[in-house]
Amino acid sequence: MRLVRLGEQPSVVGVDVRAALSTWGVGKAVLGGVALLGVQPPGCPRPLDAVIVLPRGVLVVVGVDLPDPAMRLEAPLTGGWAIDGWPLVRTDGAVNPATEALAAATTVANRLQAMRAEPLPVSTVIAVGPYVGKVVQPTVDLNRGVRVLHPEPTTLLAAARELATCERPCTVDQASRLLGVVMSEGSPPDTGQLLAEGFPDAVTTDLASASTMLIPRIGGKDGAERGAERKPRRPLPPLPHWAPYAAAGVFGLLVLLGIIVAATSGDTPSAAPPTTSARPTTVAMAGLTFAPEGAAKDTDCAGHSFGDARTWLTQHGCTGLQRAQYETSVNGRKVAVSVAEITVADAAAGAQLRAVLDTPGAGGVNDLVREGRTWPGGPANFDRAAYASSVQDNRIRVAQAVWADGQSTATDPALLNLAKQAQQLPLTQ
Structure with missing residues (x-):
């Protein structure tokens, strides 16, 4: 223990x-x-x-x-x-x-x-x-x-x-x-x-x-x-x-x-006094620590999307949208991650929407940074982000990853791997 x-x-x-x-x-x-x-x-x-x-x-x-x-x-x-x-x-x-x-x-x-x-x-x-x-x-x-x-x-x-x-x-x-x-x-x-x-x-x-x-x-x-009492012999x-x-x-x-x-006991760190200030709850996964940097829950999916994705959501609607963003570090370099999950009417609609979201240049769901939810040391935007998506029944989950500083490319192997992993991150913080 x-x-x-x-x-x-x-x-x-x-x-x-x-x-x-x-x-x-x-x-x-x-x-x-x-x-x-x-x-x-x-x-x-x-x-x-x-x-x-x-x-x-x-x-x-x-x-x-x-x-x-x-x-x-x-x-x-x-x-x-x-x-x-x-x-x-x-x-x-x-x-x-x-x-x-x-x-x-x-x-x-x-x-x-x-x-x-x-x-x-x-x-x-x-x-x-x-x-x-x-x-x-x-x-x-x-x-x-x-x-x-x-x-x-x-x-x-x-x-x-x-x-x-x-x-x-x-x-x-x-x-x-x-x-x-x-x-x-x-x-x-x-x-x-x-x-x-x-x-x-x-x-x-x-x-x-x-x-x-x-x-x-x-x-x-x-x-x-x-x-219960036992009777002695x-x-x-x-x-x-x-x-x-x-x-x-x-x-x-x-x-x-x-x-x-x-x-x-040497196994219990006691030298540092406990802090009383509130800190964000980190999520540890695949050997990395993800620090939450904001989350949102909405029902107006079309209002938080753009391009063909906005058109599709305006026509077909959705039952819910959850978004979250995190910061982590890979080889000493900060990475920003955006995750979104859209819930639609049924599995068939989910497959259709995923096809739209996966099409280059067809638009997508706004990340929170795009809507002004930045944080100190975070990225200015998620342009040229590495992208990954998955669908489970009527729930489509998309994730993006960019370097917090410097240029990013959508084909960066490190960012692509991180975007795939980020699909497992919680959407509530």
Whole structure:
């Protein structure tokens, strides 16, 4: 598990989460994957203690600080929580912290779906502290892919193995893209680091047709509750009066050791303080990092096109137009990319419009720079841009690529390759 610290832990128990993840070490020997600590994905209402991206699933970890330690916590997703038989009362008035945690997890799942990332199951882990001896959850909640637990190395590892069970593993390229749309700043780990964390290096199908959703877990025994008491085989002798104090001392020593390991871990960059300024969400794909530079969504396709393409769209209409632009760098030189997707009535109309757009000199869809949406260091226009297009049923996607400075040609091999890759970029930012 590779740890990437993006901000401070939003909860006190988040320190225990980080310590538990640190004990697994780097690499795939224990589990693999990448954990983003203190991350707040775009659109998420609050910072998260961790978003754990595994080859077969995504875990959203939300910390909940209880007012006191508990021997037994009853934590249903609906209704109030109870600590040692007493209703939970917090200073913020919340009687069921699971509501906020589920809302945060849903935000992450919705963003992955909107950005067309790899459709891995998104599950929720609610980490409770300062200490909980046993957590009781209804079976129906467990089947929804939600775990409430005190974050120790073993409990967190067990939850990850139970929840991250997608049949098809997420490849290196897909993981890089997924991490890129969740991170609010910085760049995902490189290809070598992702390979070391268990993400396979393989070619998969087009991600543009994928979707992401909350996938409920199906498992367990009907009517059973997590943490149910087991009847001992034989009566155990009573513990000495000093045993609770000794156990408390050992637990405190383990917690202190975990904090020291987390604080001194060389795999988590902690030298630079987290920034509070908003940064654009980068998208990592094919070894390149694309910085969003604007997006737009319209229904007047003819009004945002020119030439024969405008004539065709005026006659036949469309159901939607989405455009986006990005900046990346190839061999140290900045490249600007424009992507557009037009949705028409049916597949036959899609093939007709693509034929018009692919005809040299027949016009096309305005890029955002053409309509005045420039950015510092960006190109003055997309003239002589390298061009690529594709059609899927009734959706036509076109992409252009130009050097941000200097002259471009439509036959430049580097730009042509980039235009083909750019067709996979998200149209929402």
